[in-house]
Amino acid sequence: MSYVINALTKSLNVFHLAGSPCNNCDIEILDALTPKYDLERFGIVLVGSVRHADVLLLSGAFNRKATIRAKTVYEQAPKPVVVIAIGNCAITGNIFRDSYNLDPPIGKHIPVDAYIPGCPPKPEAMISAVVKLIAKLKGTKA
């Protein structure tokens, strides 16, 4: 088991799944991948296909239609996979939580491993969350 965790935490392919967000969280995610924060030195790489993904980044308030698709995408990701909900909309629905078209939080439908609150969260917050997530994975399954 520790080989699995070590391999998974040292090389993370990140797939960004946007559930109709306002895109500010998406911009901050892309910021985190730019040379200033340089996530590649932790082995984090952005991939285009969900079948190559180890981490699913959920951003945006997933409305009912998008939740159905998000569940399909989560099932397509090869296990073991880690799910991170980024931004207040993905965590609780934020200002849209009473809308007729939302069934928040996305954590009800997809098992989420880490939450990064913020509207939008800063790249430093995202890096801190990834570090804590790696420690959590190693700690509980050591």
Place this chain on the structure above:
Amino acid sequence: MRIPAQEQVLPVLREKLGGRLLDATVKSPVRIFLLVSAADIMEVSRVIFRDLEARLQTATATDAPDAFEILYHWAFDYIGCVVSVRVKLDKQKPEIDSIAPLCRGAEWIEREMWELMGIAFRGHPDLRHLLLMDDWPAGKFPLRRDFKGLNA
């Protein structure tokens, strides 16, 4: 034919539509509101879309206190004028002919008006959900004033 100038939009419309034009409000030279009966919508739209070469910008539906109102916004791009055609529908049974067979651009906006307001479009080629999920409970229309939530 094309309307030659902005000042002639209302006279040309009065002449073409005749008795179908129930009322006209001129907010500004480039913004004209017409009131027509729901039964005449196909003929009025054909005159404006085909004969006068206007473009359908969009359509909006409102849950007004006395009736359901639909406004079709037609843009005369060649003279820079927008004409909105208003129809009032019965609150108990909102129904109207779909103008999608005439103007393909109306297909999706009529789907949206149907699923969110509950206005039935007779003769629409493809009436299914656009924004709401496919197994949305029937009979519940979110943008009506008396909608109190899915769980109400």
Place this chain on the structure above:
Amino acid sequence: MDYLATIVQLVLFPGLVFTAVAGLVTTWIDRKVTARVQMRVGPPFLQPFYDIAKYLIKETTVPAGSTRWVFLLAPLVGFAGVLLASMIIWNALLFPHKAFVGDLIVVLYLLTMPSLSVILGAFASRNPVASLGGSREMKLVMAYELPFVLAILVPVIKAHSIGLGQLATTWSSYLAPSGVLAAIVAIVCMQAKLTLVPFDQAEAETELAGGACLEYSGPPLGIFKLTRAMMQFVVPMFLITVFFGGLNIGEGGIKIGYGILKYIVLTVIIVLIRNTAPRLRIDQAVRFFWGPVSAAAMIAVVFALLGW
């Protein structure tokens, strides 16, 4: 005992372990230099090894309705091809007199197998986006194989032999115009063979969501990535054998140091081209290879025949 020696060669040196390690180190050099060019830090040295180890623990998903056995065996086809090519090339480099005649042709065929395996896997995936990536890879292979083979004809003409051993040991005549032109053509074709920018249309991440390897996951994807890394080591070594005189400078002797030097120079050229050029469209790439590059290769062959 002979079988034991062959198995040791296949597994350790110059076979699986040596080529895989060298290939992964090459990808690390590529990523590190790219990171430095972009003013960032870049991944640690063991990162490519962690990546391959990670692919081994993921589950393998096979798309429903796909040709299952082709889908799962396609990565192994390319892997076997590049592995055998590496063994033949190193045999020729280290023991030139023991190389067999015609091994150049064998290596040329073996080096097309990774691209073929990508195409096979893409079309076995039952995914329209993957088949788009596969069709782009097919067009690219048809485009660059022509000037590549023409460019390799030049050293063959000059050395009067199609054995890799002879080609590796006759270098001094390659400063001639035909040799230089052929080497330039071969470097451009190598960039396409390694599916690196500006010729990586088949796995364009931003356009094709992963391209030809879209549906692959787990160990088969790991084998694809490992094959790609091994190609990044084997194709420059092939070019060094054929064009740049193998592991020596001038006549005589096996000097590993010169071999490493030539290899590093080629790798740096690849990485610099990769970082400074934008990706071409597939029709631009095909026109490029069948136009100027093939013309240059044919001129080089004519020069070689004329003795220049």
